[in-house]
Each structure stands twice: as structure tokens, then as C-alpha cells.
Amino acid sequence: MAKIELQGLGKRYGSAQVVHALDLTIEDGEFTVFVGPSGCGKSTTLRMIAGLEEISEGRLLIGGEMVNQREPKQRNIAMVFQNYAIYPHMTVGQNIGFGLYTAKLSKAEKQARILEAAKTLGLEPLLNRRPAALSGGQRQRVAIGRAMVRDPAAFLFDEPLSNLDAQLRAQMRMEIKSLHRRLGSTIVYVTHDQIEAMTMADQIVVMKEGRILQTGSPLELYENPADVFTARFIGSPSMALLKGEVSGGALRVAGAEISGRVPARASGPVLVGVRPHDLEVGAGEPGAGFRAMGLVEAVEPLGAETLTHIRIGEAQAVATAPGRVLPEVGSMVPVRAAPGTLHLFDAASEKALGRI
Amino acid sequence: MSAGLEASGRLIRPGRILAWTLLFIGGLIMATPLLYMFSTSLKTSGQVYDLRLIPADPTLKNYVEVLKDGRFLRWFLNSMLIATAVTLSNLIFDSLVGYTLAKFRFRGRALVFIAILSTLMIPTEMLVIPWYLMSSQFGWLDSYWGIMFPGMMSAFGAFLMKQFFETVPDDFLEAARVDGLSEFAIWWRIAMPMVAPALSALAIFSFLGNWTAFFWPLIVTTSRDLYTLPVGISSFSAESSIRWEMIMTGAALGTIPTLILFLLLQRYIVRGVMLAGLKG
Ligand SMILES: Nc1ncnc2c1ncn2[C@@H]1O[C@H](COP(=O)(O)OP(=O)(O)O)[C@@H](O)[C@H]1O
Ligand SMILES: [Mg+2]
Numbered sequence: 001m002a003k004i005e006l007q008g009l010g011k012r013y014g015s016a017q018v019v020h021a022l023d024l025t026i027e028d029g030e031f032t033v034f035v036g037p038s039g040c041g042k043s044t045t046l047r048m049i050a051g052l053e054e055i056s057e058g059r060l061l062i063g064g065e066m067v068n069q070r071e072p073k074q075r076n077i078a079m080v081f082q083n084y085a086i087y088p089h090m091t092v093g094q095n096i097g098f099g100l101y102t103a104k105l106s107k108a109e110k111q112a113r114i115l116e117a118a119k120t121l122g123l124e125p126l127l128n129r130r131p132a133a134l135s136g137g138q139r140q141r142v143a144i145g146r147a148m149v150r151d152p153a154a155f156l157f158d159e160p161l162s163n164l165d166a167q168l169r170a171q172m173r174m175e176i177k178s179l180h181r182r183l184g185s186t187i188v189y190v191t192h193d194q195i196e197a198m199t200m201a202d203q204i205v206v207m208k209e210g211r212i213l214q215t216g217s218p219l220e221l222y223e224n225p226a227d228v229f230t231a232r233f234i235g236s237p238s239m240a241l242l243k244g245e246v247s248g249g250a251l252r253v254a255g256a257e258i259s260g261r262v263p264a265r266a267s268g269p270v271l272v273g274v275r276p277h278d279l280e281v282g283a284g285e286p287g288a289g290f291r292a293m294g295l296v297e298a299v300e301p302l303g304a305e306t307l308t309h310i311r312i313g314e315a316q317a318v319a320t321a322p323g324r325v326l327p328e329v330g331s332m333v334p335v336r337a338a339p340g341t342l343h344l345f346d347a348a349s350e351k352a353l354g355r356i
Numbered sequence: 357m358s359a360g361l362e363a364s365g366r367l368i369r370p371g372r373i374l375a376w377t378l379l380f381i382g383g384l385i386m387a388t389p390l391l392y393m394f395s396t397s398l399k400t401s402g403q404v405y406d407l408r409l410i411p412a413d414p415t416l417k418n419y420v421e422v423l424k425d426g427r428f429l430r431w432f433l434n435s436m437l438i439a440t441a442v443t444l445s446n447l448i449f450d451s452l453v454g455y456t457l458a459k460f461r462f463r464g465r466a467l468v469f470i471a472i473l474s475t476l477m478i479p480t481e482m483l484v485i486p487w488y489l490m491s492s493q494f495g496w497l498d499s500y501w502g503i504m505f506p507g508m509m510s511a512f513g514a515f516l517m518k519q520f521f522e523t524v525p526d527d528f529l530e531a532a533r534v535d536g537l538s539e540f541a542i543w544w545r546i547a548m549p550m551v552a553p554a555l556s557a558l559a560i561f562s563f564l565g566n567w568t569a570f571f572w573p574l575i576v577t578t579s580r581d582l583y584t585l586p587v588g589i590s591s592f593s594a595e596s597s598i599r600w601e602m603i604m605t606g607a608a609l610g611t612i613p614t615l616i617l618f619l620l621l622q623r624y625i626v627r628g629v630m631l632a633g634l635k636g
Contacts, residue, residue, distance in 0.1 A: 052530050073536035085531035089549040102536035146535070 002076075002153035002186060003028045004049065008058035011044050011210075019044050019210045021058060026154075026188060026203070031180050034190045035197040035233070036207035042190040045207075046156050049188060051075050062153055073102060078147035082159040084139045086131050092142050093118070093127040099146040117145040120179070137168045144179070154186040161196065173199050194234050198222070206230045228350040231273050231343055237307065239273045239343065240317030246270050251344075251356065255313035256292035260339050263354035266346070270353065273343035274317065281308055281321035284336030291336050294319065296327045310335065390611075396604040404600045418605040428606060430581060431588030436613065438504055438573075438584060439566040445508040446562040447555055453509070454517025455543050459529065469518070475511045484575060491576060502576045503584065507566055513558050520554035521547060556624035563617055567610070585610050 004026040011019040019041040026032045034042040047053035049060060051072035060068055067075050078099065086095045096114045103110065118124045121141040131139055140160055147155055157176075161169045177200050180187055191197060197204045198218045206213045206221065206229070214226040218234075225231035225239075232238045244253040246266045251258050253272055274290065284291045294310030294317065306321040310333065319335045327333045344353040396404060398414040406412065422428045457469050487506050488497075496502035524547055532542045548555070573584040583591065589606040592599055 050530075050534055052533065072530075072534045077534065079531065079534045081527040081531060083525060083527045085525070085527040087528065087546060087549075089552075098532075099535055143531075146531075150535075 002063035003061075004154060004186060004188065005061040006045075006049075006058065007061065009045070009048060009055060009060055010057040011041070011048060011053065012056040017210065019048070022212055024205060024212065024215065026186060028186055029184050031177075031187045031189065031200060031202045032205060033197040033201035033203070034188070034205045034207055035194055036192065037233075038192050040207045041210040042192075042207055043158055046079075046158055046188060046190050049154075050077055050079050050156050052079075076150075076153045077156055078150045078152040078154075079156040079158070080140070080143045080147050080160045082162055084131075084136075084143045084163075086139055086142045086146070088131050090130075091127065092123060092129050092131070092134070092145075095131070095142050096123075096127075096145040096149055099149040103150070113149045114145075117148045120148070120182075121145050121175075136164050137172060140164065140172065141175075144176070148179075148183070152185070154188060157187065157189040159191055160189075162191075162193070169196075176200065195236060198234065204234075206233060224352070225343065226352050228271060228273070228345050231345070231352070235275055237276045237318045239275050240279070240315060241345075242272045242274070242312060242315045242317070243347070244270045244272045253292075253313075256290060257286075258290050258342070258356065259287045260289065260342070260356040262356060263344060266344055266353045269347035271345040271347050271350070272356075273345060274337050274341065275343075276307065276318040276320055278337045278341035279317060279319040279335050280337070281306075281319050281325065281327060281333050281335055283334040289337050289339040290342055291334065293332050294335050296329050296331050296333055298329060299326055301326060308333070393604045393607055396601055397608045399601050401599060401601055418601050419609070422602060422605045422609065427580065427588060428609075431583050431585045432609070434500075434582060434588075435567055435585040435610075438500060439563050439613075442504050442507045442566045443559055443562040445504075446510055446513045447559060449509045450513030450558060451517040451521070451548065451551070451555065452543070453514040454519075455521045455547055457514070457518045458521035459524075459526070459547070472511045472514055476515070480571070484572060487572065488575060497576060498578045498582060500582070503573050503582070506572060507562075507569075510562070513562065516558055517551065517554060520551040524550050553624050556621040560618060560621055564614055567614055 006022045006024040006026075008021040008023060009019065010017065010021045022045060034045060036042055044053060048055050049062075051067070051070060051074075055068050059066055062075055062077070087098065090098065093114055096117055097110055100110050100113065105113070114127075115124070118127055121144060123138065123141055123145060126134065126138065131142065134142065140163075143160070160176075161172050164172060173196060176187075176189075180200075189196075189200065201218055203215060204218055204221050205215050208229055214221060214230045216224075221230060221234045225234060228241065232241070242253050242256065244251055244258075246252075246262055246268060249262055249264075251260075251262045251266075251270070251272070256272075258272070279290075292312045294308075294312045296308060296310055297316070298309040299321075300307040300309070301323070304323050306323060306325055306327070308319045308321050308327050310317055310319055312335075317335075319333075321327060340355055342356040344356055345351065346353055391409060395409050395411055397418055398416070399406070399411045400413070400415060400417070403411060403413070453472070457465060457472075483506070491497045491502045491505075496505065528546055528550065529542050532546045533539075537545065568586060569584065570586040570590070574587045574590075577583055577587065580588070580591070585606070589603055589610070592603050592606065
């Protein structure tokens with residue numbers, strides 16, 4: 001168990017700055033998820049924490065000690081890879097036991113730990129199997145087992161679920177989450193999938209182009225995204241953005257009618273964000289929040305609700321209709337959003353200005 | 357035409373027939389000398405020039421004679437020792453070099469690789485004189501080491517192993533690194549088992565090459581006790597009269613270890629490099 005601190009941590013490959021001076025504290029026992037599009041430097045950051053990648057600048061502290069110069073094995077961290085990296089020439093039991101390679105334990109103690117981990121992960125009946133005879137989900141469990149037996153200061157996961165199918169992914173999300181609850185260990189988890197971030201994290205770190213854009217709990221990020229990127233990245237389907245203009249304290253959006261108090265610092269061109277789940281199909285009361293007419297371009301009936309893809313002026317948006325309502329493609333439907341649900345961003349800087 | 361149909365009813369394509377015919381002819385060409393070798397080894401000296409494939413009066417007398425002659429056994433063991441030692445050396449050093457070139461980034465890596473590859477372009481015949489001078493100056497002439505040293509590592513082996521190590525995903529090595537293995541242990545315990553098929557292939561090439569080596573052992577050895585099997589067998593023929601049936605018997609016995617080695621290892625060679633461990 002340990003706290004991990006990144007102080008101005010950066011990575012350069014030759015002249016290319018891949019990670020820019022990250023500052024972040026990961027509390028002991030916290031589940032932190034790095035999320036961002038592919039190529040934004042998540043893996044590089046994780047690998048610097050693991051000691052697999054040299055740190056170009058800044059300091060890395062694990063448990064209060066600076067570990068920049070330490071070898072991976074001296075950092076007492078365990079890592080689970082996207083491709084599982086379980087050894088094909090060893091049985092499941094030997095693979096799990098491999099995590100104890102350097103541990104000074106008796107054979108019986110090692111065996112007990114292997115059994116315990118296998119039990120926790122439901123791998124007991126498979127201990128003598130070879131990886132070739134396992135499914136993807138089972139392989140990933142073996143990889144987690146190898147990390148677990150170590151009792152490490154922190155677990156690092158690099159996109160561990162991206163090779164699994166959607167159903168298994170959902171199941172493994174919950175398993176990793178409950179494992180975290182049980183072990184109470186520090187976890188740093190990297191993914192490009194915002195759903196994984198939302199469902200598992202205590203703390204989400206949104207990265208883009210080697211920088212941290214925002215840090216916070218899943219709900220904080222969902223409710224108060226600091227900029228357009230985070231706003232669109234977190235939440236699915238993505239937030240819709242409509243071009244608008246603030247002048248004289250009034251917000252105007254072509255094709256829509258908006259009432260509410262515009263934040264004082266907003267002026268000039270802005271972007272108005274509205275989340276699909278806040279935008280409902282149906283006529284609203286005049287003067288209450290957001291009202292507009294949308295041209296239906298596609299509908300996705302999901303049963304409980306119907307996602308309705310509409311066009312408001314030039315902008316595309318997704319609105320929700322009740323499950324049994326199927327708006328006709330090509331027709332115009334009224335949509336509304338309650339006051340306080342709209343996100344306002346500066347059009348030039350893309351920074352959040354507040355909500356209306 | 358019913359002859360063109362298999363039982364399942366599928367047509368046998370003419371291309372297939374051509375391929376089979378060519379393969380059959382090729383196989384026959386390869387097998388004939390071997391068959392004659394075995395056949396001759398079962399003949400008496402009087403029958404050697406009777407070219408029937410199946411000896412009129414087969415006998416194992418030659419085998420008894422060859423095996424009774426202590427020299428043959430000595431040469432056989434010499435060859436065994438030399439081929440085994442050189443093969444083990446190649447397995448270890450070629451893969452160390454290949455692994456380093458495949459998995460570590462260091463200054464001059466490409467240069468080292470090109471230097472190793474370029475040695476492949478020098479024919480053995482050109483190397484024999486330098487080897488000989490070197491052996492004579494170090495006092496290695498007429499010794500086991502003298503026979504072995506040129507083959508202890510091979511550029512081809514290093515190249516082969518490099519290509520195979522490149523197919524081992526870095527994740528495996530990094531996982532082991534995080535688990536606390538030393539770099540040497542990563543190579544030995546993780547990377548080596550994962551290239552087992554390549555090691556088998558290298559073992560066979562290396563063993564065969566050294567088992568059948570003739571030119572260099574002939575040059576570097578002078579005492580009969582140090583002859584390898586091919587050199588020894590050829591010395592049968594250098595004596596007063598050529599005893600073909602004895603030469604063929606020696607040669608037939610000489611094929612046994614290579615056959616055993618091949619049978620033991622072929623399963624690994626045929627098997628794919630990466631069976632599991634990665635996403636399946
Ligand atoms: N060895 C390397 N040399 C040069 N650039 C690299 C190297 N490894 C990664 N990069 C670059 O660093 C950036 C971040 O990579 P990575 O951390 O793997 O992204 P992510 O995991 O977020 O998808 C990418 O643009 C990638 O091209
Ligand atoms: Mg990555």
C-alpha cells in the first residue's frame with residue numbers, strides 16, 4: 001500500500017516531448033484511472049511509474065520515497081498488461097506463482113498464496129492448465145493473480161480489458177472493482193474507454209497530448225467538465241455542442257430558445273453543451289431552460305429509451321425519447337432541456353464558463 | 357473418368373498429380389544413395405560391385421567388424437563429443453547474441469548486426485588458412501578444441517535467433533522485469549522457452565553441420581585418435597585397398613544419431629512459435 005506522487009513528471013523521446021510535467025497525487029488505496037485518446041501518453045506515464053521507462057524530468061515518489069532511479073523490481077509494484085503476458089510454457093499455478101519469484105517464502109507459504117489468489121479469482125480448477133487452454137477472460141484473471149500474490153504497493157493496469165468482448169469486459173470491470181474493495185490497494189489503471197473510467201475510478205485523470213486536462217471523481221467530471229474535450233470525452237453518447245453568441249448578457253443560439261442567467265464572464269462566441277440525457281423529445285414550457293425544433297436523422301430504440309439523433313440548425317445532437325416513442329426519421333420534433341443542465345464554453349479557449 | 361475421382365467425389369486436379377510426381381522423383385533421387393549405403397553395408401566385399409539393391413546374401417558381418425574395431429568407436433565418440441559441445445555452445449551463445457540484438461537498444465547495434473551478417477559472406481575455404489595459423493600459434497593443432505573452436509558460435513545462428521526473439525512480445529519480458537527477474541533470468545527463463553522451436557532447428561542444423569564436417573577436422577587433426585567419424589571413415593579408403601562395404605557400414609552407423617536427434621526434435625520444429633499466452 002502506498003501513496004504515489006508525480007511531481008513535474010515528464011518524458012521526452014529525443015526532441016519529442018511525449019508527456020509534459022504531470023503533477024498528480026494518488027492517495028493510498030485510491031483507484032485512479034488515466035483516460036484519454038490513444039497516443040496521449042497514458043501508457044508512457046504508467047510505464048514511468050513502473051520503472052519500465054526512464055523518467056526524463058520531474059520526480060516520482062512511491063510511499064514518500066523518491067524512486068526515479070530504482071529498478072522496477074525495487075519499486076514493489078505489480079503490473080497487468082493488455083496482452084496478459086502470461087507465460088505459455090508454464091501452467092496457471094506456475095504463472096501465478098511467478099509473481100513470488102523474488103519473495104523469500106517457503107514453498108508451502110508460496111503454495112498457500114497461490115491457492116488463495118486462485119480462489120479469489122475463481123481459477124482453482126484451472127491451476128494445472130496451460131494458458132493455451134484458457135479463454136481471454138481467464139487469462140486476464142491469471143495475470144491479475146500473478147499481480148495479487150505479490151501484495152504490492154500498487155497495481156498498475158494498462159488497458160487490461162481491451163482484448164475482451166463487451167460482455168466479458170463489463171463483468172471484469174466489476175470484478176476488478178470488487179477486488180479493489182477487498183484488497184484496498186492503490187490502483188493505477190489506464191484506458192481509452194471512458195465507460196471503464198466512469199465505472200471503476202475513485203479519481204479520473206483525463207489526459208490529452210501528454211497533459212492532464214482535469215482530475216476528479218467520475219461525477220465531478222460528468223457534471224463539471226473543465227473544457228470541451230473532457231465534456232465530450234466523458235459520458236456516452238457525447239455531449240452535443242451548439243454555436244452561440246453572448247452579447248449584452250443574453251445568449252443567442254440559432255434555432256433555439258434559451259432562458260436563464262448567463263454567467264457574467266461569458267461574452268462573445270460561445271459553445272452551448274447539452275447532454276443527451278438532459279435533452280428530451282417533447283415540447284417545453286416557454287421561458288423554461290432550452291427549447292428547439294430538431295430534424296430527426298436517425299433513431300436508436302434501446303427499449304428503455306429511444307436515442308434520437310437530430311439536427312438543430314447546423315449542429316448535431318442526441319435527444320432521448322421514452323422507450324415506446326419512435327420519432328419518424330425526417331420529421332421535425334420539439335426538444336427541451338431543463339434549466340441548469342446546459343454547459344457553456346468559450347468558443348476560442350474551449351474552457352468551461354459555467355452552467356445555465 | 358472414374359479414376360480421376362476420389363472416394364469423396366472431388367476431382368484430383370492435374371496440378372496435384374504433377375506435384376506428387378515431382379515430389380516422388382525428388383524423393384527417389386534423395387533416397388537412392390541412402391538405400392545403396394545400407395544395401396552395400398550388408399554385402400560382402402566380393403559383392404560390392406554387384407549393383408543389386410537387395411543383396412543376394414545379406415550379412416551383418418561388416419557391422420560386427422566395424423564395431424569390434426576400436427577405432428570406429430573412438431571416432432564415433434569424438435564426433436559425438438564435438439558435435440554436442442559445439443551445438444550446446446551455439447544454442448547458448450547464438451541466442452545470447454540474437455536476444456541482445458533483438459531486445460536491447462544500444463549505440464552501434466545496427467553496426468554489430470551488419471558486421472555479424474557480413475561474416476556470412478566469407479566462404480569457409482577462405483577462413484581455413486587463418487584458422488590454421490591461429491591454431492598453430494595458440495598450440496591448438498591436433499586437439500579437440502582445435503576442431504571445435506571455429507564453430508562455437510555462428511553468425512547464421514545469431515541471425516536466426518534474432519529473428520525469432522523479435523517475435524517474442526516485449527510485454528512478456530517487461531512483466532518478468534516487474535516481477536523482479538534479473539535480465540539474465542528473463543532471457544533464460546522467459547525468452548528461451550518461448551523460442552524453443554527455433555532452438556530445436558538450430559540444434560539440428562548445428563549438430564548435423566558438425567557431425568558431417570570433414571574439411572576442417574581433416575586439416576587440423578593428425579593423430580588418428582582425434583579423427584572425427586567422417587575423417588576416420590575416409591581413412592578406411594585411403595589404405596591399401598578401398599573397402600567400400602566397410603565405409604558404407606561406418607556411414608550407415610553414422611546416420612543413427614542424426615536420425616534420433618531429428619525424431620526427437622521435429623515435433624518442436626513443426627510446432628508454431630507462439631502458441632499461447634497472447635490473446636487467442
Ligand atoms: N519509444 C518511443 N519513441 C518515440 N515515441 C514514442 C515511443 N513510445 C511512445 N511514443 C509516443 O508517445 C506517445 C504516447 O504514447 P503512449 O503513452 O503509448 O500513448 P497511450 O498509451 O496513451 O495510447 C505516442 O505519440 C507515441 O507515438
Ligand atoms: Mg497505451
